Amino acid sequence: MSGETTIDDVLAGGKRALAQALARLETSLSNPEIISLLDEAFAKPRAHVVGFTGPPGVGKSTLINGLIKQWRLLDKTVGVIAIDPSSHNSGGALLGDRTRMMTDPEDQGVFVRSLANRGQLGGLSELTFPVLVLMRALFDVVIIETVGVGQSEADITSHADSVVLCVQPGSGDSLQFMKSGIMEIPDIAVVTKADMEPSASRAFSDLSGALSLTENEDLTQSIRVFKVSALKNKGIEELIEAIDSHFIGQETQNQLEKRRKEQAEKWLKGRICHDFGEKGFDLVANVVGLDDLGPFARQLLLIDRLFVTVKH
Ligand SMILES: Nc1nc2c(ncn2[C@@H]2O[C@H](COP(=O)(O)OP(=O)(O)OP(=O)(O)O)[C@@H](O)[C@H]2O)c(=O)[nH]1
Ligand SMILES: [Mg+2]
Numbered sequence: 001m002s003g004e005t006t007i008d009d010v011l012a013g014g015k016r017a018l019a020q021a022l023a024r025l026e027t028s029l030s031n032p033e034i035i036s037l038l039d040e041a042f043a044k045p046r047a048h049v050v051g052f053t054g055p056p057g058v059g060k061s062t063l064i065n066g067l068i069k070q071w072r073l074l075d076k077t078v079g080v081i082a083i084d085p086s087s088h089n090s091g092g093a094l095l096g097d098r099t100r101m102m103t104d105p106e107d108q109g110v111f112v113r114s115l116a117n118r119g120q121l122g123g124l125s126e127l128t129f130p131v132l133v134l135m136r137a138l139f140d141v142v143i144i145e146t147v148g149v150g151q152s153e154a155d156i157t158s159h160a161d162s163v164v165l166c167v168q169p170g171s172g173d174s175l176q177f178m179k180s181g182i183m184e185i186p187d188i189a190v191v192t193k194a195d196m197e198p199s200a201s202r203a204f205s206d207l208s209g210a211l212s213l214t215e216n217e218d219l220t221q222s223i224r225v226f227k228v229s230a231l232k233n234k235g236i237e238e239l240i241e242a243i244d245s246h247f248i249g250q251e252t253q254n255q256l257e258k259r260r261k262e263q264a265e266k267w268l269k270g271r272i273c274h275d276f277g278e279k280g281f282d283l284v285a286n287v288v289g290l291d292d293l294g295p296f297a298r299q300l301l302l303i304d305r306l307f308v309t310v311k312h
Helices: 007-027 032-043 060-073 128-136 172-179 199-213 236-252 256-284 295-311
Strands: 048-054 078-084 110-116 141-147 162-167 188-191 224-227
Touching: 007 032, 007 110, 007 128, 032 128, 032 295, 048 060, 048 236, 060 078, 060 141, 060 236, 078 128, 110 128, 128 141, 128 256, 162 236, 188 199, 188 236, 199 224, 224 236, 236 256, 256 295
Parallel strands: 048 141, 048 162, 078 110, 078 141, 162 188, 188 224
Antiparallel strands: none
């Protein structure tokens, strides 16, 4: 790629062009060309971003594989961001037991990107947001898979439009977490491996019970609970229907734009605080006149200002 790359260029160049753009983004978040591509992408969202979270080994990847197949049948394009928990203390599912995304490399309508979890407190790397913003402008659906163990999943809502929590039969721990308020409240909850009865039905009632106990004043749509078996291909279509209707619900209530703006602000603040601390952020928090800029140009400008301030 040379010259100013636009979203249309990346769309025209297919998965190869996207891989190249992502490689450049990962190398530098201060390259003006990448910044302008990201801000263009931010201004042109297309995808519904769905986050899947839940303890290691509950079946997130297997479920996502099933959903991708169904979305492809519906002619929707899908981008996946898989947060690789290899560096995470909790590890993933037992080695050799993990499911990789099985997608056809020839299919231009599915793209999978793994991102290393850099051990940040929130669990998601600071690259997750820019990567998802770029992919959001290119696909119909963007999926984020993240390992959630208690608090480490806490920032999936800072990235996704809809959060799906996965719990497996016989997993009292997650329910305890939820009851104690440690676990973030999802938009949709799923009992995976529903072919394992009767424990799946028990988990379903436990989960429904735990969710009914949670209080969340921000909640504008009720949390729906599903039993799904990716292995037996059961419940996938119903889940897709629920994911779609959650998204439409947010659009009709004008919540989507607000949620996405807040995500961008949170990312921007996190980036500045990472390098300059809260005090540094306070110095530029009230800088005015940048409203016309996208979040990526804005963070660059504010960081430049802080460097100047620090030098003097
Ligand atoms: N019986 C049954 N087993 C399943 C189902 N879905 C997944 N599994 C099994 O559960 C194990 C873990 O599945 P993964 O999809 O890798 O789980 P994960 O949540 O993505 O795991 P991590 O990414 O490592 O956290 C694998 O052995 C799967 O075959 C299901 O619907 N039924
Ligand atoms: Mg997985």
